[in-house]
Amino acid sequence: MSVDVSKVASTNGMTPATAKGGKAAGAIATWADERLGLGTAMKKNIRKVFPDHWSFMLGEIALWSFVVLLLTGVFLTLWFDPSMTEIQYNGAYDPLRGVHMSSAFASTMDISFDVRGGLLMRQMHHWAAHVFIASMMIHMLRVYLTGAFRKPRELNWVIGCLLLLLGTLEGFTGYSLPDDLLSGTGVRAADGFMKASPVVGSYMSFFVFGGEFPGDSIIPRFYAVHILLIPGLLLALIAAHMLLLVYHKHTQWAGPGRTEGNVVGYPMLPVYAAKAGGFFFIVFGTIAMLGGLFSINAVWKIGPYDPSKVTAGSQPDWYMGWPDGLLRIIPAWETHIWGITLSWNVMLPILVMPPLLLMLLMALPFIESWITGDKREHHLLQRPRNAPTRTAVMVALMTFYGLSWAAGGNDIIAIKLHLSINQITYFMRGAVFIGPVIAFIITRRWCISLQRHDEGKLLHGYETGVLVRSPEGGYAEKHLPIPESKAYTLTARDDDPRPETAEEIEASGVTGRRLRLRKLRARLATVFFADNVQKPTVEELHEAQHHAEHELHELESQISAGPNRHGPAEH
Amino acid sequence: MLVCGLLLTGGLYAALAPAQADTDQSQAELVKDGRELFLVGCAFCHGQNGEGVLTQGGSQYGPALTDVGAAAVDFQVGTGRMPMAQPGAQAPRKEVVYTKEETAALAAFVASLGTGPAIPDKELYSTAGMSEEEVQELVTRGGQIFLANCTACHNFEGSGGAMPRGGYAPKIRGVDSKHIYEAMLTGPQSMDTFSDGNIPPEDKKAVIAYLNKLDESPSYAGFTLGSLGPVSEGIIAWVGGIGLLIGFAVWIAAHTTRSSKKKDEAAA
Numbered sequence: 143m144s145v146d147v148s149k150v151a152s153t154n155g156m157t158p159a160t161a162k163g164g165k166a167a168g169a170i171a172t173w174a175d176e177r178l179g180l181g182t183a184m185k186k187n188i189r190k191v192f193p194d195h196w197s198f199m200l201g202e203i204a205l206w207s208f209v210v211l212l213l214t215g216v217f218l219t220l221w222f223d224p225s226m227t228e229i230q231y232n233g234a235y236d237p238l239r240g241v242h243m244s245s246a247f248a249s250t251m252d253i254s255f256d257v258r259g260g261l262l263m264r265q266m267h268h269w270a271a272h273v274f275i276a277s278m279m280i281h282m283l284r285v286y287l288t289g290a291f292r293k294p295r296e297l298n299w300v301i302g303c304l305l306l307l308l309g310t311l312e313g314f315t316g317y318s319l320p321d322d323l324l325s326g327t328g329v330r331a332a333d334g335f336m337k338a339s340p341v342v343g344s345y346m347s348f349f350v351f352g353g354e355f356p357g358d359s360i361i362p363r364f365y366a367v368h369i370l371l372i373p374g375l376l377l378a379l380i381a382a383h384m385l386l387l388v389y390h391k392h393t394q395w396a397g398p399g400r401t402e403g404n405v406v407g408y409p410m411l412p413v414y415a416a417k418a419g420g421f422f423f424i425v426f427g428t429i430a431m432l433g434g435l436f437s438i439n440a441v442w443k444i445g446p447y448d449p450s451k452v453t454a455g456s457q458p459d460w461y462m463g464w465p466d467g468l469l470r471i472i473p474a475w476e477t478h479i480w481g482i483t484l485s486w487n488v489m490l491p492i493l494v495m496p497p498l499l500l501m502l503l504m505a506l507p508f509i510e511s512w513i514t515g516d517k518r519e520h521h522l523l524q525r526p527r528n529a530p531t532r533t534a535v536m537v538a539l540m541t542f543y544g545l546s547w548a549a550g551g552n553d554i555i556a557i558k559l560h561l562s563i564n565q566i567t568y569f570m571r572g573a574v575f576i577g578p579v580i581a582f583i584i585t586r587r588w589c590i591s592l593q594r595h596d597e598g599k600l601l602h603g604y605e606t607g608v609l610v611r612s613p614e615g616g617y618a619e620k621h622l623p624i625p626e627s628k629a630y631t632l633t634a635r636d637d638d639p640r641p642e643t644a645e646e647i648e649a650s651g652v653t654g655r656r657l658r659l660r661k662l663r664a665r666l667a668t669v670f671f672a673d674n675v676q677k678p679t680v681e682e683l684h685e686a687q688h689h690a691e692h693e694l695h696e697l698e699s700q701i702s703a704g705p706n707r708h709g710p711a712e713h
Numbered sequence: 714m715l716v717c718g719l720l721l722t723g724g725l726y727a728a729l730a731p732a733q734a735d736t737d738q739s740q741a742e743l744v745k746d747g748r749e750l751f752l753v754g755c756a757f758c759h760g761q762n763g764e765g766v767l768t769q770g771g772s773q774y775g776p777a778l779t780d781v782g783a784a785a786v787d788f789q790v791g792t793g794r795m796p797m798a799q800p801g802a803q804a805p806r807k808e809v810v811y812t813k814e815e816t817a818a819l820a821a822f823v824a825s826l827g828t829g830p831a832i833p834d835k836e837l838y839s840t841a842g843m844s845e846e847e848v849q850e851l852v853t854r855g856g857q858i859f860l861a862n863c864t865a866c867h868n869f870e871g872s873g874g875a876m877p878r879g880g881y882a883p884k885i886r887g888v889d890s891k892h893i894y895e896a897m898l899t900g901p902q903s904m905d906t907f908s909d910g911n912i913p914p915e916d917k918k919a920v921i922a923y924l925n926k927l928d929e930s931p932s933y934a935g936f937t938l939g940s941l942g943p944v945s946e947g948i949i950a951w952v953g954g955i956g957l958l959i960g961f962a963v964w965i966a967a968h969t970t971r972s973s974k975k976k977d978e979a980a981a
Binding site: 170194195196197198199200202203236237238239240241254255261265270272273276278280310323388417421424425428429432434436438439440443444445448450451453454455456457458459460463491503550551552553554556557560561562563564565696 | 714802850852853856857860861864865866867868869870872873874875876877878879881882923926927931932933934935936937938940941942943944945946947949950951953954955957958959961962963965966967
């Protein structure tokens with residue numbers, strides 16, 4: 143191995159090396175460095191190390207699709223007219239010519255049919271929004287399931303949840319802007335949701351719409367929110383999210399040479415910058431391909447919004463599908479009291495559930511660290527199997543989400559699978575409660591089984607596929623020890639802490655409410671860690687090693703001295 | 714000239730007058746043929762005289778056909794919905810069982826049982842002979858009528874939608890103009906009847922012109938994903954969008970600048 147020494151300083155002098163010769167690039171760099179201090183800032187960050195794993199690139203999809211959203215969004219603002227003024231359409235699309243519609247819808251039609259590349263930009267913008275929110279969710283699942291949300295990253299988790307909320311609101315306002323029949327139906331539904339709030343509902347609705355629905359101010363208001371307010375907040379939070387990422391440094395998987403105190407990976411320049419930059423073009427290309435190949439929100443067929451019309455298959459975009467699903471399956475519960483109607487059938491699925499679930503999501507890191515009592519810093523990730531209860535909680539939430547989501551498409555499921563929409567609804571009413579419980583139990587046991595499998599690999603080795611017949615005629619499969627690096631990776635995890643016992647808590651002298659709280663916490667921790675498999679002790683591993691060596695000797699002697707002359711060596 | 718005129722008149726009379734008599738006679742024959750077909754294929758559920766059959770529980774086994782008219786028969790039999798293959802939530806559109814002549818005979822027989830709309834003439838639903846501008850005006854008006862009256866069940870592009878208890882509003886694209894007209898006129902299964910007082914014939918023609926225009930038009934925007942709205946779009950976003958991108962992420966993470974074989978071997 144030869145080392146390239148051409149760029150190493152040739153002296154031990156006390157003055158720092160400077161660029162030699164009057165090269166233009168060097169001169170510009172020096173000029174900028176002296177004024178902006180770029181050199182100092184770059185020296186540290188240009189070689190910043192990022193670990194390499196496919197699951198660390200999911201958040202990047204969100205970032206890049208957001209960039210696509212900004213680019214295509216700017217293009218759309220150049221032609222979109224956010225006004226509800228009624229005009230007569232006179233554009234290129236024949237079947238709507240002469241029809242009265244809002245300027246917003248007419249300009250959407252113009253972008254689609256009269257602006258060069260407009261339809262592609264509209265479709266890319268819409269597809270990018272779908273991908274943006276989907277990638278945020280996938281990224282969030284990765285962070286949760288690997289334990290990357292643990293100290294010191296809890297606040298970044300909360301910021302991520304806020305980004306998801308803002309992304310969804312941004313999506314909803316964007317969905318509403320074209321003022322087509324679907325979006326108008328969505329806005330009407332939102333109006334209904336506001337009015338379902340007890341006492342203040344109609345005031346809130348009149349405040350938002352500037353009078354009775356639909357009025358003529360909702361589109362311009364949504365426009366301001368969609369292109370200014372929420373994107374500004376999103377940008378600020380994304381910046382905070384990424385600054386914290388740089389400050390905390392990226393988490394990494396356990397492995398030889400990887401500790402809580404280092405990051406093993408590739409430097410920002412040139413490797414990671416090239417990878418991330420290349421990924422931007424892949425994300426852009428994928429979204430451009432979707433925009434070019436697949437129709438999304440074909441407003442010319444859906445037609446302009448008119449409160450007297452509605453279409454079958456009126457659905458929100460996918461990320462609003464799950465509250466819509468809950469709304470579709472909830473029984474018609476209403477209470478009439480003191481002249482007020484409380485519409486539980488609207489309040490529970492729309493006004494209660496989504497905020498509740500969001501708050502639960504944001505609280506998850508804090509709930510877990512309270513139960514486990516784990517306040518240490520973590521930079522090494524946990525495999526999902528090594529936190530069975532945590533993994534099972536998320537899978538249960540995912541199951542609830544997935545079932546509610548599917549219920550939001552109950553009409554499409556009914557016609558495509560030839561089912562009765564009523565039966566789907568009855569099934570879902572039970573499934574949203576039972577499904578998560580089943581998913582929790584199966585996932586938890588599955589994780590524990592995988593832990594046992596890991597333990598088996600450490601103590602008994604891997605299955606070689608070599609079958610050995612004993613002198614008695616019995617058959618057994620040979621196991622061989624796994625490589626040391628793999629064994630290191632499998633054992634590079636902490637043992638679960640032992641929860642406090644009731645006696646220990648009582649002995650500590652706390653009383654009253656604090657005593658009850660601590661007992662509850664100990665009980666929860668017991669359930670949280672129950673049945674987990676701890677990694678083998680050093681003694682157990684040594685014993686396993688001796689056993690494996692012994693077996694290997696035995697096998698070799700059997701082969702060399704055995705009665706079977708046609709041993710494996712001859713073949 | 715006079716001779717020519719006389720000859721022509723005489724010749725025409727000779728050609729047409731017996732035909733008139735033939736029509737009356739063939740109408741009667743048609744009804745007779747229709748009755749025979751009806752007794753074999755329809756009477757089991759609808760009764761031998763189309764009076765309908767009730768179940769023991771008092772619900773309808775096959776509805777009475779005494780006042781449905783020829784249009785209803787032409788629609789139900791002409792689209793294969795009747796005869797039903799099996800009882801169910803709804804009679805699905807399927808392969809047509811009876812020939813055109815047999816369908817006409819059945820329609821004539823059922824029409825003879827009472828009142829009800831006749832099979833519409835072609836000029837009621839065809840835009841043949843109209844100028845391009847007139848058709849354009851018709852299509853625009855038809856689109857608005859379609860969105861106001863039909864999309865709530867049949868979807869914005871006529872792709873169909875769900876109805877309670879396993880019923881559904883079928884896809885209405887690629888359906889004969891005549892059958893669409895008849896469906897509006899007779900309101901088959903769970904559909905409302907759009908009588909001529911409700912949607913006048915020229916408006917029915919406009920709706921049909923709009924649907925035909927949709928059939929002729931390109932999608933403009935790529936694959937339409939079944940024209941079902943946001944549900945199919947969401948599926949594409951997850952499979953073709955985020956799914957594909959995760960695949961790329963795995964690919965990128967699996968390849969690094971330093972994993973080229975040649976370099977590794979050279980370094981070793």
